Amino acid sequence: MKKIKSSILHQTFKLTSIALKQLLSTSANASTTFAIGAAVSYLYGDTVKDVSNAVSNVALCKTYLGYLNLYECCGSPWVKNNIDGLVSDLRQHLFGQHIVQQIVPPAIAASLGRRYPSKPLVMSFHGWPGCGKNYVAAFIVKNFFKKGLGSSFFHFFSGRLHFPIAKDVALYQDQLRTWISANVSSCPHSVFVFDEIEKMPPGVLDGIKPFLDHHENVNGVDYRRAIFIFLSNIGSNLITERYLELWQKHGKTRDQMSLHDFDSVINKGAFNEKGGFHMSDLIDHNLIDHYVPFLPLERIHVEQCIKAELDNHNYRHDDSIIEEVMKVVTFGPSPEALFSNSGCKRLSQKVSTLVQQRKMQSNEI
Numbered sequence: 001m002k003k004i005k006s007s008i009l010h011q012t013f014k015l016t017s018i019a020l021k022q023l024l025s026t027s028a029n030a031s032t033t034f035a036i037g038a039a040v041s042y043l044y045g046d047t048v049k050d051v052s053n054a055v056s057n058v059a060l061c062k063t064y065l066g067y068l069n070l071y072e073c074c075g076s077p078w079v080k081n082n083i084d085g086l087v088s089d090l091r092q093h094l095f096g097q098h099i100v101q102q103i104v105p106p107a108i109a110a111s112l113g114r115r116y117p118s119k120p121l122v123m124s125f126h127g128w129p130g131c132g133k134n135y136v137a138a139f140i141v142k143n144f145f146k147k148g149l150g151s152s153f154f155h156f157f158s159g160r161l162h163f164p165i166a167k168d169v170a171l172y173q174d175q176l177r178t179w180i181s182a183n184v185s186s187c188p189h190s191v192f193v194f195d196e197i198e199k200m201p202p203g204v205l206d207g208i209k210p211f212l213d214h215h216e217n218v219n220g221v222d223y224r225r226a227i228f229i230f231l232s233n234i235g236s237n238l239i240t241e242r243y244l245e246l247w248q249k250h251g252k253t254r255d256q257m258s259l260h261d262f263d264s265v266i267n268k269g270a271f272n273e274k275g276g277f278h279m280s281d282l283i284d285h286n287l288i289d290h291y292v293p294f295l296p297l298e299r300i301h302v303e304q305c306i307k308a309e310l311d312n313h314n315y316r317h318d319d320s321i322i323e324e325v326m327k328v329v330t331f332g333p334s335p336e337a338l339f340s341n342s343g344c345k346r347l348s349q350k351v352s353t354l355v356q357q358r359k360m361q362s363n364e365i
Helices: 001-025 031-042 049-054 083-093 096-114 133-144 165-187 206-213 237-247 263-272 299-312 319-326 347-361
Strands: 119-125 155-157 191-195 225-230 291-294
Touching: 083 096, 083 133, 096 119, 096 133, 096 291, 119 133, 119 263, 133 191, 133 225, 155 165, 165 206, 237 263, 263 291, 299 319, 299 347, 319 347
Parallel strands: 119 225, 119 291, 155 191, 191 225
Antiparallel strands: none
């Protein structure tokens, strides 16, 4: 009896899968799609993944899986475009980076607000480690996709990990073009983040220049609604030097400094420094829309980071913990020694350890 039932279910699944395929090529309405999908779900319970293997990513979003929001699709509610949420996150969790807060949300909103953008949004984040570049990229993705960093429409590349061999530039270019083209074909709203550009061989990014340029489509694929974000330490010394110059020679306070004060400095530095941007076509052809400086963090900002970590542990702002953590933070450059050499990096584990020590001492755990 069990064998007969299994055979019937198998044949029903095959017929239903065929029906689904035929349905996807027609203009059938949502209720019909839902009915067929519901039948599969009823017969197979949690094994709806079998249907996923029968039809493509895009096609699945036209089936009941898409209508019931059981499958991540390139549209609402999976693509959120929550600019207000991004503004709020940057205001609450990002310290010492007023230029970033002023530039990034409006840049994204402007790109999303155009019915027909002329090109994809391309931003390049520059600054010392620990100043918040990855942090901001994560907030963008979190507010862009319902599944955040787990979204299949978010793509992360590491210069050190994914492009380690200098002589393989042509191979990397080909792999990047294939990956980006396939994923933007699946979802025009894809977000691509490239970290550690300084560790990437020069020339790799030139391979995707056509995708970032002013084209309605490239080989039939429209890239204009995608977002590309580059993260690097390139230009960090120039940002610090410019900051000190603006402060010492021009009397500007940190809050008075603007994007205009750093834009050309970063542009020239990125083009000339070793790494993925060295002599790059992306810079030479002005395809990077915004060079965003992440200013070096001062003592007050590091203390804010420590307090935020204490909040994450639901622990009071204990001055003794703050003082203990600050002992491992070094400052430079000489002679001013105004800025944390590592930003807010390495603070999380230190705070976690000290909090646990305090709780153990007071028998709170």
